[in-house]
Amino acid sequence: MHRFGIGAWLSRRRLKSPDKTALIFGDQSAITYGQLADDADRISVLLGQHGIGKGDAVAYLGENSPEFLQVMFGVAQLGAVFVPVNTRLAPPEIAHVLADCGARVLIHDAEFTQRVTAALPGTRTSHVIVTGEGVPGAPGLTRLRRTATAQPPIVDVTHQDPAAIIYTSGTTGRAKGAVLTHGNLTWVALNCVVDYDVVSTDVALMISPLFHVASLGMGALPVILKGATIVLEKGFEPGRALEQIQRHGVTMLSGVPTTYQLMADHPDWASTDLSTLAKLTCGGSAVPLRILNAYEERGLSFSQGYGMTEASPGVTALAPAMTRAKQGSVGLPHFFADVRIADENGVPVPAGTIGEIEIAGPNVFPGYHGLPEETAAAFTADGWFRSGDLGYLDDEGYLYISGRIKDMIISGGENIYPPELEHLIGEIDGVSGAAVIGVPDARWGEVPWAIVTVREGAAVDTETVREYLDGRIARYKLPKNVIIVDELPRTASGKVRKADLRARFGA
Structure with missing residues (x-):
C-alpha cells in the first residue's frame, strides 16, 4: 500500500508534531x-x-x-x-x-x-x-x-495520481482545467522549502486566496510540509495585515505588488514592528522600484519569481541578494526545475537570444483535463512545456521576460485573457469588432481596456460594455475603459495588431 x-x-504531521500550532484563523x-x-x-x-x-x-x-x-x-x-x-x-x-x-x-x-x-x-x-x-x-x-x-x-x-484541477483561462476564452498530480504539488513545495529556506519555526501570514495555485502550492503546502504555522486571513486588509505581523511575529509573507504597495501606504506602516519578517516573496508582476525602496528602508527585501498554473506554479526565483544586481530578472530555475529558450522551430537558442520559454521538471503538470489536443500542443516532442511566453537567459542562467505571446493581462495578481472578453463584447448589439489590451495602472499593475468598432448609428460606450459583461464574467475582468475607433489595425491575414494598439493607448 x-x-x-x-x-x-x-x-x-500528527505523528511527528501533534501539538504544534498549524493554523491561527481570526479570533478562533x-x-x-x-x-x-x-x-x-x-x-x-x-x-x-x-x-x-x-x-x-x-x-x-x-x-x-x-x-x-x-x-x-x-x-x-x-x-x-x-x-x-x-x-x-x-x-x-x-x-x-x-x-x-x-x-x-x-x-x-x-x-x-x-x-x-x-x-x-x-x-x-x-x-x-x-x-x-x-x-x-x-x-x-x-x-x-x-x-x-x-x-x-x-x-x-x-505521486502520479491527480490531486487537483486548477482552472486557468485559455486563449480561446474558455477556462481549461490544469491537472496537478500529487507529485507536482509535492515537488513545488520542496522547491519552496529549498529556495525560500522554509523552516519549522516559521510563521507565515496567508493573505492571498488559497484558490490561487500560488497561494496553495507555494504558500500553504511548503509551510505544512515543514510543520510550521500559518496565520490564515479570510481576505486582505493592509492595516490588519500589519497588525497580524506584529501580533504573531510573522516571519514569512507572500503577495503581489499591489499587496505590498497598500501596506507601505498605510498610516500604520512606519509604527508597525516588522523585525520578525525575514522572507518576502512577490509574484504576479515585477516589483516597482518605489516599493523596493520602501521595504529596503525597513531592512526588507524580496524574492521575486516567475511561474504559471501548469508548473504548480513555481518556475524561477530571484534571491533577495540579487534584486539589485539582476534588476528586471525573474531569477534562476527552482532547484527541481529546468528552463530553456527555443526559437519558433523549437530549437534551443544561445544566451541573450529571445525565444519561447520552455519548462521541464517534476512540478510540470501532465495536461489539461479532457483536452488531449490542447495538451499535445502544449508540449514539445521531447517533453518540455511550451509556456507561450517570450524571454531570454543571460550568461549566468538568469531568466528575463520579454513579452507574452498570449497577450495575457495581469491585474492585481489576477490573470485576464483578452479573447474571453473580446468574444463577449462581440455579442453586444452594435459592436462590429473588439480588441482588449492591458494598460499600465499605478495600483493594479495593469487593467484591461477595450478598443471597439461599432456599426453606424449604434450607441456603445464604457457603461454599455460593462453592464453587459457584469454577471457574465468576474468583476475584476471588466474593462476599465472602452475606446471607440473607426477601425482596428490588422495584419494582412486579418489578425488585430495589438502591438499597435498598445503603442497608441497603452503608454
Whole structure:
C-alpha cells in the first residue's frame, strides 16, 4: 500500500508534531496539527458517505478558512480530486468549472448560495454542502463533520495520481482545467522549502486566496510540509495585515505588488514592528522600484519569481541578494526545475537570444483535463512545456521576460485573457469588432481596456460594455475603459495588431 500523496501529510504531521500550532484563523483558537489531521479524517469519512472515492472530483467555493484546508486534505487522502473555484467567478463561469470537471460534490460558503443555485443546472453536481453549522433541517459542514467519527479508508495514492484541477483561462476564452498530480504539488513545495529556506519555526501570514495555485502550492503546502504555522486571513486588509505581523511575529509573507504597495501606504506602516519578517516573496508582476525602496528602508527585501498554473506554479526565483544586481530578472530555475529558450522551430537558442520559454521538471503538470489536443500542443516532442511566453537567459542562467505571446493581462495578481472578453463584447448589439489590451495602472499593475468598432448609428460606450459583461464574467475582468475607433489595425491575414494598439493607448 502506497500513501505518498499530499493526503498523507497531515497524518504524518500528527505523528511527528501533534501539538504544534498549524493554523491561527481570526479570533478562533489555534488549531494544532493533530486537530487539523483529525478534521481532515472526518471530512474523508463524510465524503465517503456521499459516494466519493478515488478519481472523483470535489469542488470547493469559499474564502480562506480552516475548512478549505480540511476539505483539500480530506479529499486528497481519498485519492479524489480537489477543485478549488475562484470566488470571483460569475455563475456561468462556475457552471463551466463544475460541468467540465464533473464534480459530484460542491462545498461552498453560505455567501455564495445565490451564485451556486444559478450555476448548478446542467451539471452533475448532486451533493451541495454549505460550510459552517448550517440551519435547522440542513446541517452544514461543521455539524456533519462532527458526526463522521469512523476511521477514514486507507487508499493507495502515488505521486502520479491527480490531486487537483486548477482552472486557468485559455486563449480561446474558455477556462481549461490544469491537472496537478500529487507529485507536482509535492515537488513545488520542496522547491519552496529549498529556495525560500522554509523552516519549522516559521510563521507565515496567508493573505492571498488559497484558490490561487500560488497561494496553495507555494504558500500553504511548503509551510505544512515543514510543520510550521500559518496565520490564515479570510481576505486582505493592509492595516490588519500589519497588525497580524506584529501580533504573531510573522516571519514569512507572500503577495503581489499591489499587496505590498497598500501596506507601505498605510498610516500604520512606519509604527508597525516588522523585525520578525525575514522572507518576502512577490509574484504576479515585477516589483516597482518605489516599493523596493520602501521595504529596503525597513531592512526588507524580496524574492521575486516567475511561474504559471501548469508548473504548480513555481518556475524561477530571484534571491533577495540579487534584486539589485539582476534588476528586471525573474531569477534562476527552482532547484527541481529546468528552463530553456527555443526559437519558433523549437530549437534551443544561445544566451541573450529571445525565444519561447520552455519548462521541464517534476512540478510540470501532465495536461489539461479532457483536452488531449490542447495538451499535445502544449508540449514539445521531447517533453518540455511550451509556456507561450517570450524571454531570454543571460550568461549566468538568469531568466528575463520579454513579452507574452498570449497577450495575457495581469491585474492585481489576477490573470485576464483578452479573447474571453473580446468574444463577449462581440455579442453586444452594435459592436462590429473588439480588441482588449492591458494598460499600465499605478495600483493594479495593469487593467484591461477595450478598443471597439461599432456599426453606424449604434450607441456603445464604457457603461454599455460593462453592464453587459457584469454577471457574465468576474468583476475584476471588466474593462476599465472602452475606446471607440473607426477601425482596428490588422495584419494582412486579418489578425488585430495589438502591438499597435498598445503603442497608441497603452503608454
